Amino acid sequence: MALNHIYKDAFEQKCFRLIIEAYQSSLTEKVIQLDWNENDISSELHRHIKGNPLRLKWKVSTNVEADIPKDIPKMKGFSDKFPRIDFRLTTFAKSNEYEYFFEAKNLKQNDSALKRRYINTGINNFVSGKYENGSLIGYLLEGESEETVEGINSLLIKDKRNAETLIFKSNKLFNKYYESNHSDIGVLKHLIFDFTCISK
Known part of the structure; x- marks a missing residue:
C-alpha cells in the first residue's frame, strides 16, 4: 500500500508539471484573452497539455470537463447531476489506474463575486467530497495575485473559516x-495562474 501512495x-507531481508547463507555454503564445470564460482558458491549456512530449513519455491521458460519476438513480437527465471538473489526468501502473483532477475558476482582484465563486x-x-483527489487553479x-488571495481569505474569515485560509x-x-x-x-492545493501580463 505504501508503494501505491x-x-x-x-503522479500528482507529473500532473502539476504538465498543467504548469501548459500555463507557461500559453503565456509565450499569447493566445488567451482576458475576457475569455474559464472553459475557454481550460480548453487552451488542455491543448498545451496534449502537445507536451512529457505527457506521452509518462503515458498520461487527459480530458476537459470530465464527469465524476456518483451513485445516483439512473433516470432521464441523471448525467446532468454528475459533478463536472475541468481537467482529468489519468495513467495506469500495472493494474492500478491513477486519476488527478484540477478545477479552475476565473479571478479578478476587485471582483468579490468571482472570489466568492472560487470558494463556493x-x-x-x-x-x-463532490470533487476528490485534486487541486484548484485560479485564472x-x-x-495582483497576492491581493486577490487576500480577498479570498477575507471572505473565508468573514465566514468564520479562519483555519481554511490560503497560505x-x-x-x-x-x-x-x-x-x-x-x-x-x-x-487542498491552489495554483494561481496570472494571465494579466498578456495585456502588457
Whole structure:
C-alpha cells in the first residue's frame, strides 16, 4: 500500500508539471484573452497539455470537463447531476489506474463575486467530497495575485473559516502556490495562474 501512495504522489507531481508547463507555454503564445470564460482558458491549456512530449513519455491521458460519476438513480437527465471538473489526468501502473483532477475558476482582484465563486464552487466542492483527489487553479485576469488571495481569505474569515485560509508555500515547480487546510479533507492545493501580463 505504501508503494501505491508513493506512486500516487509522483503522479500528482507529473500532473502539476504538465498543467504548469501548459500555463507557461500559453503565456509565450499569447493566445488567451482576458475576457475569455474559464472553459475557454481550460480548453487552451488542455491543448498545451496534449502537445507536451512529457505527457506521452509518462503515458498520461487527459480530458476537459470530465464527469465524476456518483451513485445516483439512473433516470432521464441523471448525467446532468454528475459533478463536472475541468481537467482529468489519468495513467495506469500495472493494474492500478491513477486519476488527478484540477478545477479552475476565473479571478479578478476587485471582483468579490468571482472570489466568492472560487470558494463556493471550488473550495467547497473539494471539502464536501463532490470533487476528490485534486487541486484548484485560479485564472487571474485582473489585478495582483497576492491581493486577490487576500480577498479570498477575507471572505473565508468573514465566514468564520479562519483555519481554511490560503497560505503561500514554497514550491520548486511554481512560485504562486498556496495551500489551505480543511478538517474534512486535509490539505487542498491552489495554483494561481496570472494571465494579466498578456495585456502588457
